[in-house]
Amino acid sequence: MDTNKKEITKIPTKSYKRVYVWQLPVRIFHWANVVAILVLSVTGFIIGDPPALMSQSEAWNTFLFAKVKVIHFIAAYVFFGVMILRFYWAFVGNEYAHWTAFLPFNRDFTINKKAIGNIWHVIKYDVLLMKEKKHNLSDISIGHNYMATSAYVIMFFVGLALVFTGFGLYSDLSSWWLPKLFSWVPDLLGGDFVARQIHRISMWLIILFIIIHIYLVLFHGWLHARGEVSAMISGFKFVRTERVKKTGIDFSKESDEDSDLNYDENNKFKNKE
Amino acid sequence: MAINKERDTYLQTIIKQGYSRRDFMKFTTYMAAFMGLQNSAIGQITKALEKTPRLPVIWDHYQECTCCSESFIRSDHPIVADIILDKISLDYSLTLMAASGHQAEAAKHDTMKKYHGEYILCVEGSIPTGDDGNYCCIAGKTAIEQFKEAAEGAKAIIAWGSCASNGCVQAAAPNPTNATPIHKLTNKPVIRVPGCPPIGEVMAGIIVHVVAFGKLPELDRQNRPKAFYAKRVHDSCYRRAYYDAGLFAESFDDENAKKGYCLYKVGCKGPMTYNSCGTIKWNGGVSFPIQSGHGCIGCSEDDFWDNGPFYERLTALPGFGIEATADGVGKAVAGALAVGVGVHAVASLVKKRKDVSRRINKGIENKDNLQIPENER
Structure with a gap:
């Protein structure tokens, strides 16, 4: 044990830099989606199998089930809205939010060979837990890995299925044009029965995805120890200094790069050299 | 028009049957109300039935149980059955025609030839297409051939009931005879009137619409008449208030069921089923399943036999066995x-x-x- 400790001491400790990966809209979309999916699933289960209500009040006096449904519909609008905005952000957001980060294609629609290699790497070392002989820095994704984004793309289509069948079923209850846009969906599928079935199955796919998603976030947070979990709150991830271009500013002499004392009134860094 | 010279108008037929003009006016008023039309339409229907010569009707039966015919002749107003289904009106119907055997077939072919492009073809039952259609043969011809022959010269085709519209029970998995709804076997527009059976007044309303206005009623995307299939049973259900309140019968014999609470949790399919049961009701407006204490089984929806159990709120999952949800x-x-x-x-x-x-x-x-x-x- 002692010899082991001495050996470690010879290697300098790794230094990391804070990289702003998840922009504010991405984080807002993420957490709005969390709330929406949570509310939608809970109210959805209640709508599917309502609890036995032993109430003495008259029906005209109560509106409980209808309220649950209204909450479901409001959350559905949030879910749909977030989906549209996130889709928009896939074209204007940073490289980690861009559609090229989600599909294994380059911007000119050629196959992104690095993305394929990345998926392969994730399967080998993260899923199958194979022994990694040589650690390559470039194997560690700064944003999402392509295995994760492939799952997100599938979930996007599952979400679309939920939106189309959900608003299709809802369209008859509404006089607004937006849900009416989807009134053809149950007709195309052959009726409300099929639409409801697809809605229910899609919800289960989302739930199954969530189990894997939360586990893998915890797994990577534990294994890589570079702020995977808190990244969706702060937006920052920690990236090894070697991967960040030298800026010419030597932070080693500064006590705290964050301190207001080191910045002028325009928020520009005061290089003391 | 050929029909004009040879056939009486609807009013003439009705008077000949022994009805008064007052009865006739009551009838047209009923019909306008069933179709959900405004007051002025009563005059239009009256005028049309006074002047229009009776349209020949061919009513074909394939894979079915005749419950549609039964429902139709029990429709609220007696004139309905008399003018449409009376042996004079109906040129061919296995159940109700006077002729039989070769005579009946000859009468059918006469009508098809004489009134080519003018007769109404009503179809009750699905058509088996498996094994070259041999599961259903009439007069030595398969149902497919019979239907295609009759459909060719029809002015309008009406699919009565879930069999002709959706395939119904004989199309339920595994569908051994490959029972097929008729709209899949013709390129002509088919009015689908699903239900097992459809409500008699709905059937009468559709026939009168075709007769009085000379065109198909307004149809939805699934080719069902909007007047009768635009709303879910749920939307016109008198127990809806209990649904919105969250008050449900937990089983058919509990206190809540006695109080008349919503039957949603004992499997009512009203929230997914499009039909007029809640408004027109059955047997002359006496009742409908939910009013009688039984949930809707969704009989007017596609594949209702395969959509999971009738008495539970479950979503059947195809491909995972019959019990899988x-x-x-x-x-x-x-x-x-x-x-x-x-x-x-x-x-x-x-x-x-x-x-x-x-x-x-x-x-x-x-x-x-x-x-x-x-x-x-």
């Missing part, structure tokens, strides 16, 4: 996934222990080497 399979997969995640977590503790312990040791070393000024200790 989306929730059951979902829970099983989620459980399996949770186990898988646990196994992966334990395995990664073992497999990645060197990487992690190296990091931890380094971290501890860094902690030990922290430079904390004297005054902050």
